[in-house]
Amino acid sequence: MYEKLFSPGRIGTLTIPNRIAMTAASASLSQPDGTMTEEMLAYYEARAKGGVGLIITEMVSVDQERGVLFPRELNGDREESVASFRQLADRVHPYGTKLFAQLFHPGANADPKLNALPLLSASPARGKKRGQAEEATREDIAAIVQKFGQAARRVKEGGFDGIEVHAAHHYFLHSFLSPVTNHRTDEYGGSLENRARILGEIVAAIRAACGRDFPLMFRISLEEYIGPKGYHADTGIKICQMLEAWGVDAINVTASGTDSKLSQSVEPMYYPQGWRKHLAKAVKGTVSIPVLSVALIRDPAYAERLLEEGVLDFAASVRAHLADPQWAEKARTGRERDILPCISCMACFAKYDVEGHITCAVNPETGYEAHLPPLHRDGDGRLVVVLGAGPAGLEGAWMAARRGFRVILFEQAQEAGGQLHLAALAPRKEKILWLRDSLLHRCHQEGVELRLGHAPTVEELAALSPYAILDATGSRPAVPASIPGAQDSPLVCTPPQILTGAVDIREESVVVVGSGMTGLETAEYLSARERNNAVLVLEAAPRLAPGVQGSNRNGVTAVLEINNVVLLTSRTLTRVGTDRVWFADSQTGEEYVYPCDRVVLALGTVPSRPYGDALSGVCPKVIALGDAVQGGQIWDAIHQGYHGALSL
Numbered sequence: 001m002y003e004k005l006f007s008p009g010r011i012g013t014l015t016i017p018n019r020i021a022m023t024a025a026s027a028s029l030s031q032p033d034g035t036m037t038e039e040m041l042a043y044y045e046a047r048a049k050g051g052v053g054l055i056i057t058e059m060v061s062v063d064q065e066r067g068v069l070f071p072r073e074l075n076g077d078r079e080e081s082v083a084s085f086r087q088l089a090d091r092v093h094p095y096g097t098k099l100f101a102q103l104f105h106p107g108a109n110a111d112p113k114l115n116a117l118p119l120l121s122a123s124p125a126r127g128k129k130r131g132q133a134e135e136a137t138r139e140d141i142a143a144i145v146q147k148f149g150q151a152a153r154r155v156k157e158g159g160f161d162g163i164e165v166h167a168a169h170h171y172f173l174h175s176f177l178s179p180v181t182n183h184r185t186d187e188y189g190g191s192l193e194n195r196a197r198i199l200g201e202i203v204a205a206i207r208a209a210c211g212r213d214f215p216l217m218f219r220i221s222l223e224e225y226i227g228p229k230g231y232h233a234d235t236g237i238k239i240c241q242m243l244e245a246w247g248v249d250a251i252n253v254t255a256s257g258t259d260s261k262l263s264q265s266v267e268p269m270y271y272p273q274g275w276r277k278h279l280a281k282a283v284k285g286t287v288s289i290p291v292l293s294v295a296l297i298r299d300p301a302y303a304e305r306l307l308e309e310g311v312l313d314f315a316a317s318v319r320a321h322l323a324d325p326q327w328a329e330k331a332r333t334g335r336e337r338d339i340l341p342c343i344s345c346m347a348c349f350a351k352y353d354v355e356g357h358i359t360c361a362v363n364p365e366t367g368y369e370a371h372l373p374p375l376h377r378d379g380d381g382r383l384v385v386v387l388g389a390g391p392a393g394l395e396g397a398w399m400a401a402r403r404g405f406r407v408i409l410f411e412q413a414q415e416a417g418g419q420l421h422l423a424a425l426a427p428r429k430e431k432i433l434w435l436r437d438s439l440l441h442r443c444h445q446e447g448v449e450l451r452l453g454h455a456p457t458v459e460e461l462a463a464l465s466p467y468a469i470l471d472a473t474g475s476r477p478a479v480p481a482s483i484p485g486a487q488d489s490p491l492v493c494t495p496p497q498i499l500t501g502a503v504d505i506r507e508e509s510v511v512v513v514g515s516g517m518t519g520l521e522t523a524e525y526l527s528a529r530e531r532n533n534a535v536l537v538l539e540a541a542p543r544l545a546p547g548v549q550g551s552n553r554n555g556v557t558a559v560l561e562i563n564n565v566v567l568l569t570s571r572t573l574t575r576v577g578t579d580r581v582w583f584a585d586s587q588t589g590e591e592y593v594y595p596c597d598r599v600v601l602a603l604g605t606v607p608s609r610p611y612g613d614a615l616s617g618v619c620p621k622v623i624a625l626g627d628a629v630q631g632g633q634i635w636d637a638i639h640q641g642y643h644g645a646l647s648l
Contacts, residue, residue, distance in 0.1 A: 001334055002300055004307035009053070009314055011290055012215035012249035014161055017096050018053035019307055020328045021316040023252070023294050024102040024164070024219075025348070026058045026070055027358040027367065034061065034075025035084035039357075041091045042369035047321050048097035051328030054314065055097055056164050056252075057088070059104040062151040063144060067172070068114040069106040069129075072357070076103060076151030085158020093159070100162040100217065101155040103148055107172030108133035108181075120144075122175040122182040122189070141188065141198060144172070149205030152214075162215030163206060167199060168254050174221060177239060180229050192235060196242055203246045217250040217292070218243050222279045225256055233279060237286050244287045252316065253280045253293040268551045269344040270428040273298055280312045292316045298342055298434075300331035322348055322360045337441055341434040347635040350549035361635035362435055364395075364642040373646050379404030382467035384648065386410070387611075389450065390418020391634055392626025393472030394439035395641030400470070400648060401446035408464070409448055412455035416440055418474055419627065419637075425499040426521035427528070427559075435634070458614045468621035468648050472641065475605035475627035485576030491599045492576060495522045498600060507532045508597035511581055513573045515539035517548055519602030520556045526600070527563035535565045536594065540572040540586050573599075605631035623647065 006018045029040035047055060060076040061067050067077075075081050085101070092099050108121040112131035120140055121133035136144070152163050167173035175181040176198050182189050188197055199218070206216055220239055224230030240251050255276055267275070273296050280293035290313035297303045303315035320327050323342035330339050340362050347361035360366035382405055386397045389411035401407045415421070417436040424432040443450065461469070477494035479486055486492055495518050497503040505526060510533050512523045519537060527535045537560075539545070544567055545553040560567065571592075575582040580595045607628050615622045623644045626637035 002304045002331060005300060005304045005315065006332055009290065011054075011162060011217065013213045014098060014215045016053045016098050016314075018051070018328065019314045020052050020303070021054040021056065021292055021314045022047050022052045022321045023292075023316045023318045024056045024058050024166070025318040025322070025358060026073060028058075028070050028072040028352070029357050029367065030072045030074055032072060034064075034073060034078075035081060036087045037370075039367075039370045041088060043367065044088060045091045045095075046325040046369050048092040048095040050321070050325040051095075051332060052097055052321060053328070054100065055092060056100045056102050058102065059166060060101045060151065060155070061105070062103050062147040063105055065117045066115050066120055067105040067107075067110055067144075069110055071114060074101075076101070076154055077147060079154065082154050082158045085155055085160060089159030098161040099159075100164050100215070101160050102164045102166050102219070103151050103155070104166035105144060105148075105172035107175050109171060121172065123184055125175065125181055128170075135184070138186070141201075145198065145201045145205050148202045149209040152206040153209040156210045156214055162217065162249075163210070164217045164219055164252060165199075165202060165206075166219050168219045168221035169256055173198060173202075177221075178224060178230060180224070180226060192238060193242075196239055199239070199243065200246050203243070203248060207247065212247065215249045216247075217252055218248050219252040219254055221255050222253050222283060223255045233282055236279075237282060240283050240287055244289050248289065250290040250292060250313075251283055251287065253283050253291060253312075255279060266346070266349065266551060267296055267344060268346050268549075268555045269431050270555045271296055271344065273302055274306065277306060277311045281310075284310060284312060290314065294318070296344070300327075300336055300339075317342075319344065319348060322358065322366050323362050325366075339438075341431075341438050343431040343435050343634075345432075345634055346549045346552050347633065349551070351635055359635070361633070361638055362438070364639045373643075375403065375646070377402075377404045379406070379648075381406050383408065383464060384468045384470065385461060385464060385466040386470045386472060387456075388418060388472035388474050388626075388628070389413075389416035389452070390472055390474050390626060390637065391420055391435065391439065392628070392637035392641040392644075393418065393470065394436075394443060395638045396470040396472060396625055396645045397448045397641075398439065398442040398446045399642055399645030401443070401448050403645065403648065405467070405648065407446075407448045409443065409450050410454055410456050411450070411452050414453045416450065416452065418472075420634075422496055422499060423634075426518075427524050429521070432634075455610070458611060458618060461615070461618045466619050468623065469615055469619055470623050470625055470641075470644055471611070471615060471628050472625040473608050473610055473628045475631050476608050477601065478603045478606050478631075479601055480603065483573055483576065486573075486601065489576040489578060489599070491578065491581075491596065493598060493600055495519070495600060495602050498522055499525060505531065505533055505598055509534045509595070510536070510598045510600060511594065511596045512537045512600045512602055514602035514604070515545045515567070515569075516602060516604070517545070517552060517556070519600075520545060520548075520553070520560065522600055522602055523565050524556055524559050524563065527560065527565045529563075535563070536596075537565060537567045538571040538573060538583055539567070539569045542570050542586070544569055607631075621648070
């Protein structure tokens with residue numbers, strides 16, 4: 001099975017045991033000085049143990065004075081890092097996995113608060129972290145080129161197997177390649193040959209430091225996707241051909257560039273599997289060195305097909321391996337159904353600031369490998385009742401069963417899934433059903449007894465004499481009594497009513513109140529051409545979609561713009577009438593009247609609590625999970641279900 005996927009591959013002189021590559025993503029699990037921690041070592045070791053052929057680490061900074069992006073990122077700019085790199089190599093190599101370090105310089109996008117010296121770019125630029133970068137002088141360029149070479153040497157001395165140089169995604173090197181950010185008039189500006197000159201100098205510096213036989217790969221944005229001012233695939237291909245001529249051993253094809261609103265580097269749920277395979281194929285047809293590409297690969301069978309078709313030489317992904325470190329081993333042993341699926345929900349990035357490091361919505365163990373709570377198999381057949389078969393209930397059920405408890409899961413609906421069903425009804429969100437199916441599969445594997453279409457009474461529960469109850473009864477849409485008319489106006493409805501078809505709105509004037517993802521996706525659904533509604537979205541905060549991860553926000557707002565949806569921020573709903581609404585400017589208090597046919601309240605949820613406090617009288621151990629505690633996202637539901645089961 002998967003003959004191509006599990007055949008050896010080569011990059012330069014290096015043989016890699018299979019064609020599965022885990023690409024770079026900032027885990028931020030290092031020490032503040034950029035050296036290894038047990039957390040980081042365990043994180044990468046789990047993926048090596050899972051059968052990945054090649055791991056490309058998160059970004060390794062080559063410049064600690066001007067090139068720090070995150071507080072806890074790997075440091076390649078000091079000799080002390082050699083021993084640290086050796087620790088990681090020693091943890092990964094016993095499993096046969098090969099290890100590359102991704103060397104990078106963030107340029108204008110470095111965090112100005114973390115850098116002692118002013119930031120640098122090809123030309124003066126404003127970075128995404130609000131830093132102002134100066135134009136790099138020839139002396140600056142020469143110094144950074146040498147820093148790449150010396151960092152590569154340290155990585156090699158630390159036992160790594162190769163190097164990837166990050167020259168994409170609007171970082172320092174990409175700022176030279178792009179005509180949008182490179183306005184220089186010297187030998188590093190103007191023609192493509194001049195703009196790419198710094199890449200050739202870095203190749204030479206790394207070869208001088210590490211020798212010709214040390215594998216060297218470059219990550220390149222083949223397309224910038226920023227309109228006519230940016231470069232396109234024809235230019236990207238020429239850059240790849242230059243790299244091959246300079247002696248680079250492989251190309252990692254990606255996309256996106258400066259100020260790109262859409263997310264071609266880290267795609268949200270809306271993008272289909274393999275959406276940019278054409279870019280890898282274009283490079284593969286014009287160079288003779290191996291081509292890697294992160295093409296949103298989730299399915300081993302699809303990866304195999306891309307290899308068979310000659311689209312790429314290595315199937316690369318990072319988020320698939322965050323969701324399931326055993327992805328490769330499960331594919332190799334014919335257990336594809338057991339793979340925990342990445343649904344591209346972007347929680348790995350959305351939760352970054354909260355948790356301080358990388359995590360995963362569908363796998364609560366990601367980022368915590370060094371401190372996993374022990375899985376005590378001490379259930380001894382004692383009964384655990386789970387109320388509600390949403391994501392929190394399903395996760396709690398299978399984990400409790402895995403511990404040896406007998407588990408009965410009640411769900412009042414006729415099918416399991418809970419809020420996952422509703423979420424999947426939004427436009428372009430079908431991947432959410434992958435998670436539902438995976439959770440159900442795991443429940444069946446562990447012998448969970450599902451009783452669908454039934455909400456037990458308190459008396460029924462008492463008769464079962466359960467050891468514990470996991471209350472995952474979910475939530476209902478919030479309809480605030482504090483807004484006059486909200487609870488009794490015929491205009492008012494909620495997102496579930498819209499998305500399920502209970503309320504069918506066509507050719508009407510609709511006000512959507514709230515610009516979280518639920519509100520925005522409901523607005524997209526309502527503004528579709530076949531419905532022909534005129535949609536206005538009101539948001540009380542000064543910024544649209546507060547708290548929503550940027551890629552998710554941009555993915556839906558781009559469609560809303562096409563659909564002519566009007567988006568107003570700093571606007572608070574104050575009253576709902578029978579044919580109009582009143583809203584006020586959140587900053588000035590000025591009130592407006594807006595005639596409309598419908599009002600959709602997308603103001604979050606409140607716990608349903610159908611049993612009130614009665615469950616405590618059934619058994620002493622009652623644990624509320626997910627939306628039954630507080631309205632949240634998939635990440636919150638899965639993590640609470642996991643930890644709830646472990647706490648039994």
